[in-house]
Amino acid sequence: MTGLMRALAVVWLGAGGAMAEVPQFGAPAGPTSPYAFAKSGAKSERAARAATGGAKVIGGEQAAEGAWPWQVALMIADAPVGPDGQFCGGSLILETWVLTAAHCVNWQGEDGSYADLAPGAITVLAGTNVLAPGQGDVVPVAALFVHPQYTGTAFDFDVALLKLARPPQGRFATIQIPDAAFGDMLDRQGVTTIVTGWGLTEGGDHPETLRQTQIQMLDRTLCNTAMLDARAAEAAKGFGYAVDVFGLAEDDAYAAWDELRARAPVPLSENMLCSGTFEGGKTACSGDSGGPLVVPLEDGTYIQAGIVSWGLSAASGTGCEETAHFSAYTRVSSFLPWLEQTVAANP
Numbered sequence: 001m002t003g004l005m006r007a008l009a010v011v012w013l014g015a016g017g018a019m020a021e022v023p024q025f026g027a028p029a030g031p032t033s034p035y036a037f038a039k040s041g042a043k044s045e046r047a048a049r050a051a052t053g054g055a056k057v058i059g060g061e062q063a064a065e066g067a068w069p070w071q072v073a074l075m076i077a078d079a080p081v082g083p084d085g086q087f088c089g090g091s092l093i094l095e096t097w098v099l100t101a102a103h104c105v106n107w108q109g110e111d112g113s114y115a116d117l118a119p120g121a122i123t124v125l126a127g128t129n130v131l132a133p134g135q136g137d138v139v140p141v142a143a144l145f146v147h148p149q150y151t152g153t154a155f156d157f158d159v160a161l162l163k164l165a166r167p168p169q170g171r172f173a174t175i176q177i178p179d180a181a182f183g184d185m186l187d188r189q190g191v192t193t194i195v196t197g198w199g200l201t202e203g204g205d206h207p208e209t210l211r212q213t214q215i216q217m218l219d220r221t222l223c224n225t226a227m228l229d230a231r232a233a234e235a236a237k238g239f240g241y242a243v244d245v246f247g248l249a250e251d252d253a254y255a256a257w258d259e260l261r262a263r264a265p266v267p268l269s270e271n272m273l274c275s276g277t278f279e280g281g282k283t284a285c286s287g288d289s290g291g292p293l294v295v296p297l298e299d300g301t302y303i304q305a306g307i308v309s310w311g312l313s314a315a316s317g318t319g320c321e322e323t324a325h326f327s328a329y330t331r332v333s334s335f336l337p338w339l340e341q342t343v344a345a346n347p
Helices: 002-009 034-039 042-050 180-186 220-246 250-263 332-345
Strands: 071-076 086-094 097-100 106-108 114-116 122-126 137-146 160-164 192-197 211-218 272-276 292-296 302-310 326-331
Touching: 034 071, 034 086, 086 122, 086 292, 086 302, 097 302, 097 332, 122 160, 160 332, 180 302, 180 332, 192 302, 211 220, 220 250, 220 272, 272 302, 302 332, 326 332
Parallel strands: none
Antiparallel strands: 071 086, 071 122, 086 097, 097 160, 106 114, 122 137, 137 160, 192 211, 192 292, 211 272, 272 326, 292 302, 302 326
């Protein structure tokens, strides 16, 4: 069994060895509520612990004032404007419609069931890159719509719309959404992408000013293979013990392992994009959820390809894996018909 276990423990290195071992072997078991996390005060406690850490955005930089004018912050309605009250991001796709992630506005109650947040529980801060009192315009949410196939226990179909009570005042812009054909063109390895947000930075700090980082599309199959092989390396530790306990012959052990691997679900579905870098260290993090992943076009404009959905957790179980090679994003073009139908049905 020594040779078998050695083979199972090898973690695949993609792109000719350019991609290092995935630091954490998979996505979280299910979404946790960013709203509940911020509401509990845990976010401010984490930021306080990190205040002396010299933190910076994970591989990114501070955005210039006025940049990314479609970016909005989802805020706890009864909290003052600031980093502690912000729990997710979003993007203005129409004057009164915000695109975000379903897991930002759907949370698990004490009885274990999942339900959408009440619209009055949240507000949207638009027209500013700074989370501070007096900055931007705080807009009430009139209604929210979570994709009907989103279950709350997984990240597939992780898309939602917020209808604002009124258009924001001040400086803002909307971002275009691609159709299916254009979405296919954007979903190709090497396409430049930019992710923005107020999420946690290196060291666990939570910034007041919007941050940005440039990454690139990665092949979904490559990302899935990397994650599944990393999971396999971890699973092999217990599998070898089980093989010994049951006294399986090596051929039977191989057959059992192959069946186990074949039944493992892929982490990234066709509704998701994979974006990051082969060298690692540039990624979205907690608080960025729901925000836009945009692609620069040749004419100087941008189009939104993805929504920040999930990433790799740190090995400690707290925060994000800062050396992660990629994060997963909802593939917006897959949901254009639902977005159009929802907007049309709720004038």
